[in-house]
Amino acid sequence: MDSIKKILNELTGEMIELQRDLTGIPALGPENGGQGEKEKTDFLANWVSRLVPDSLEMINAPDDRVACGYRPNLVAQWKGRKSGPKTWILTHTDVVPPGGMDLWETDPYTLMVKDGRIYGRGVEDNQHALVSSLFAVRAIRQAGLTLPRDVGLVFVADEETGSALGLRYVLQHHRELFGPADLILVPDGGNEEGTGIEISEKSLLQLKFTVTGKQCHASTPDKGNNSLRAVGHMIVELDRLHGLFGAVDELFKPAVSTFEPTKIEANVPNINTIPGKDVFYLDSRVLPQYDVDQVVAQARAIAEGVAAKFGVTVEITPGVDARCAPPTSESAPVVKVLKQAIRDILGKEAFVYGMGGGTVAAFFRHVGFPAVVWSTSEPTAHQPNESCPIQAMVDDAAIFAQVMLQDAVS
Numbered sequence: 001m002d003s004i005k006k007i008l009n010e011l012t013g014e015m016i017e018l019q020r021d022l023t024g025i026p027a028l029g030p031e032n033g034g035q036g037e038k039e040k041t042d043f044l045a046n047w048v049s050r051l052v053p054d055s056l057e058m059i060n061a062p063d064d065r066v067a068c069g070y071r072p073n074l075v076a077q078w079k080g081r082k083s084g085p086k087t088w089i090l091t092h093t094d095v096v097p098p099g100g101m102d103l104w105e106t107d108p109y110t111l112m113v114k115d116g117r118i119y120g121r122g123v124e125d126n127q128h129a130l131v132s133s134l135f136a137v138r139a140i141r142q143a144g145l146t147l148p149r150d151v152g153l154v155f156v157a158d159e160e161t162g163s164a165l166g167l168r169y170v171l172q173h174h175r176e177l178f179g180p181a182d183l184i185l186v187p188d189g190g191n192e193e194g195t196g197i198e199i200s201e202k203s204l205l206q207l208k209f210t211v212t213g214k215q216c217h218a219s220t221p222d223k224g225n226n227s228l229r230a231v232g233h234m235i236v237e238l239d240r241l242h243g244l245f246g247a248v249d250e251l252f253k254p255a256v257s258t259f260e261p262t263k264i265e266a267n268v269p270n271i272n273t274i275p276g277k278d279v280f281y282l283d284s285r286v287l288p289q290y291d292v293d294q295v296v297a298q299a300r301a302i303a304e305g306v307a308a309k310f311g312v313t314v315e316i317t318p319g320v321d322a323r324c325a326p327p328t329s330e331s332a333p334v335v336k337v338l339k340q341a342i343r344d345i346l347g348k349e350a351f352v353y354g355m356g357g358g359t360v361a362a363f364f365r366h367v368g369f370p371a372v373v374w375s376t377s378e379p380t381a382h383q384p385n386e387s388c389p390i391q392a393m394v395d396d397a398a399i400f401a402q403v404m405l406q407d408a409v410s
């Protein structure tokens with residue numbers, strides 16, 4: 001591994017140059033007023049071809065909102081000495097818009113190097129890991145080492161706007177690329193120390209409650225039925241969900257399921273009218289061990305109980321219902337191999353964790369491929385003056401190389 005580290009240190013300047021080239025090609029989806037990822041992905045395909053992959057394939061998802069008519073997903077593969085589980089590293093080419101330009105100290109699409117960091121839109125999310133994955137392969141080749149197992153790099157489009165034309169499209173049309181025993185890394189999140197491996201997420205459930213009473217003048221409440229009073233009691237009663245689904249799973253932060261009343265729609269415009277209709281929302285993040293249908297049923301029972309008590313009606317409409325994918329096992333080969341690589345390169349002990357929101361890895365997990373989210377990541381993504389520490393890019397490349405070079409995987 002020392003030779004790989006040495007080579008990567010020598011290649012640091014080239015890593016920065018690749019970052020500079022990529023930053024100069026804004027890849028924004030049509031939702032963000034862009035022409036997609038074609039130019040950036042074509043550039044990448046050309047760059048990757050110099051690493052002599054055994055196969056290089058463009059998977060184009062049709063999209064008539066962009067001039068070229070498609071959104072490109074690039075897959076490069078290198079053969080290993082033997083068949084068996086492959087190593088995959090998946091990164092995305094698209095970026096988010098710069099946001100308020102006055103908040104940027106430099107042009108977002110012109111790379112700036114300063115005090116061991118690089119600045120520009122996309123340098124962290126997701127070019128940091130994208131460049132690291134390419135230089136992992138490059139360093140292995142330069143060291144004259146042969147890959148024990150097949151390695152694939154995937155560069156997907158449309159990550160920032162839902163992945164329908166990115167990873168989801170790839171999995172719908174080319175699922176055969178991947179196998180359940182493969183080691184799949186999605187380096188698009190993590191912690192600053194490079195020690196957090198995300199393996200699981202909570203289900204997301206959003207419910208809309210429409211409560212109907214009877215509007216009247218505030219001076220004669222007996223003539224109507226105040227929907228807001230019923231809502232107040234309903235929100236308090238819905239807190240019982242915490243007890244009904246009270247399991248604790250220390251994998252997550254927070255370690256419990258959460259049930260939060262969030263949005264409430266405006267009701268009457270004036271103070272002296274008793275409202276006859278109120279709408280509020282509950283955002284729930286449910287631990288994977290629970291059936292989301294059970295949560296809906298209990299929320300309904302609680303709300304209807306309160307409604308009956310106050311003589312109002314309640315209609316419950318499900319909004320976003322994103323059931324969590326099966327977690328990647330803590331003992332999955334990808335977790336073990338990655339932990340060992342982090343130990344070898346960084347001298348640190350990694351831990352596994354879960355998240356309250358969804359990740360791209362969930363698309364893999366939903367179809368039976370255990371994937372992990374990991375990288376050395378500072379929270380500069382999507383921000384003005386997005387930046388990436390150069391050393392983290394080099395270290396992550398060494399860790400990817402170590403994972404690729406792992407011979408025995410079980």
Ligand SMILES: [Zn+2]
Pocket residue numbers: 092125126159188
């Ligand atoms: Zn990202």
